[in-house]
Amino acid sequence: MPSPRRTTGVVTACATAFGLALTGLVAFTGGADAATTNLVVNPSFGTGTLANWTCDAGTGSVVSSPTYNSSPYALAAAATSSDDAQCSQTISVQPNSSYSLSSEVQGSYVYLGTTGDGTTDVSTWSSNSAWNQLSTSFTTGASTKSVTIYLHGWYGQGTYYADNVTLTGPAGSSPSPSASVSASASASASASASASPSASASASASPSASASASASASASASASPSASASSTPPSGGNKHWVTGYWQDFDNGATDQTIAAVNPAYNIIAVAFATADSAGDGGVTFSLDPTLVSKLGGYTTAQFEADIAAKHAAGDKVVLSIGGQDGTISIASSTAATNFANSAYALMKQYGFDGVDIDLENGLNPTYMTQALDQLAAKAGSGFILTMAPQTIDMLSAGSDYLATALDVKSILTIVNTQYYNSGSMNGCDGGVYSEGSVDFITSLACTAIEAGLSPSQVGIGVPASASAAGSGYVAPSVVENALNCLAKGTNCGTFKPTTLWPSIGGVMTWSTAWDASNGNQFALNEGAFVHAMP
Structure with a gap:
């Protein structure tokens, strides 16, 4: 590390990281080649609930104001000093395919991204008191059959809002589970998966993140090394x-x-x-x-x-x-x-x-x-x-x-x-x-x-x-x-x-x-x- 007498910094550290993936709720919307179809279920929270979304326990809700472009409802998620208020949804996709992800957002440090897309997880963010659009794109890996999309805020920065979450690209072929996932079930799933303010897949604090369950499966099925005990x-x-x-x-x-x-x-x-x-x-x-x-x-x-x-x-x-x-x-x-x-x-x-x-x-x-x-x-x-x-x-x-x-x-x-x-x-x-x-x-x-x-x-x-x-x-x-x-x-x-x-x-x-x-x-x-x- 540099000393006070130096005018340039010289400094420190080494390490490594990873984690097990969040198994989210799988959503499927028909039309395997409907590349322009929005694959997100309940994208504008029009049900008035968090159905098909998994939010960190106690952080997510659906509100009637503020919303984007007079939409009836929007997501409101309250980030605290110990939780970034992540809300996510796992969606069936096809391998080796291109996808576009976007959402209208409002608030301090709103993040939109993916985990487990099989290549390089993507993310983007903004900090704007007015509604603005976040957008990114990615290509799935050779064995990827599902991807988790997420939104989250930042620690201690208060409530963020999201509406019109859109994922376009070829729909996957995985069978769909029951489409009626209650907000309480979603909260329960998040509570059991989330262990900390700054890490777990269900409480991802950043643009890029960890692998999804299906990515983990493909890794173990290949010749890649096995994970050591945590x-x-x-x-x-x-x-x-x-x-x-x-x-x-x-x-x-x-x-x-x-x-x-x-x-x-x-x-x-x-x-x-x-x-x-x-x-x-x-x-x-x-x-x-x-x-x-x-x-x-x-x-x-x-x-x-x-x-x-x-x-x-x-x-x-x-x-x-x-x-x-x-x-x-x-x-x-x-x-x-x-x-x-x-x-x-x-x-x-x-x-x-x-x-x-x-x-x-x-x-x-x-x-x-x-x-x-x-x-x-x-x-x-x-x-x-x-x-x-x-x-x-x-x-x-x-x-x-x-x-x-x-x-x-x-x-x-x-x-x-x-x-x-x-x-x-x-x-x-x-x-x-x-x-x-x-x-x-x-x-x-x-x-x-x-x-x-x-x-x-x-x-x-x-x-x-x-x-x-x-x-x-x-x-x-x-x-x-x-x-x-x-x-x-x-x-x-x-x-x-x-x-x-x-x-x-x-x-x-x-x-x-x-x-x-x-x-x-x-x-x-x-x-x-x-x-x-x-």
Whole structure:
């Protein structure tokens, strides 16, 4: 990670992700070659009910106002701080066929998209107080017989509205179940399938998402690898993490308060704590005066209140230790105790949920493990521990970071390896892969998992923009392809893992400030993609 003295960001993380798919309600409207027929059942909610739609429990309803173009009814779905209010419908389609999807929508951050179309799931979004049309298109895969379409809002952004949902293309040949699906049954199905505000297929938080049931079936029927057992989901109800580093200094990126951090981030790592004056393992932290001035007088009290507000929204805030130029050394039992005592005092003072270890000048696995075990014992349940190693520190189980991560596995939340500023590296199969490629990310994530970390403890770290790191910035599609490869065995490069890891941990970026400077593209793309994964 970059230090306050640098003018460009250099930073952190690694991982992978996937999930099981939502089996939605199958709708079928006759006419196998009626390419212009709307395949959506109850597209304008003209029944006055949510029939044939599955909405997250307690979020969806049908209203008579506002509606689009004097339509009698429209969908109203209320997104909360813990639920994005997804409503979905699974529709019978034909393989290798082209489809167009559209809907009239109104409200903050309304998303329209597909899951399980067999190729690359698509999505689009808008944020408009007036009615506007969202539209996208896709082509189904060779074995795809159904696709799930969805609408959802964004956490804490309130109610969105939708009307005239349209899917055109050749109808599928699957038999239709009973067409009368009650709103209560729909809510019940959603309640049983939805496990969290930021993940499950029924509560997909983003434009792109996971595979449908039929896509999973085709994967298992082919020669693709089998899925490994899921690990315990992260605390706080999240299935996957989106980590962003908040800069406690000004370096040319957008200066922001904690409150201004995009809600897609469910772990915010405050960067950085530094060594205290004693220099024997203890750490200290305070707001940078230059940043405080740039923000017009950002007080410690407001900083603490903003952290509390993030907690209320279900997010975690941790204190990142070190950074690129961090000089903290934990090389004795005394230093380990000093670290634990000082870090815990800072957690209590500011309200941090835990710590992030970003010591890029090496660490001692023996004493760092002692320090973290002591800190976890003090913090108790709910303790969050993240790490941000460089790629070179994660190449084998004997590497200092990976050895430490394995030692503290029982209390570890996620390791977000920095897949940048590193050049080419050896993957788990012994091959050499170039930085910035899908193979680079997936083969190195494989190394950490095969060494013994749970897939849910492995995350992918990339820069938020080309300005945020010296090298390694990749387009959102590269990260999404890597996640799909690790989780589903699709969109891989030349390297393809022999096991699927649907519980892959998530993504990380340096930094939320650089992301804000880039229009929050990481949050809106990679972040939203991860939240949509089951």
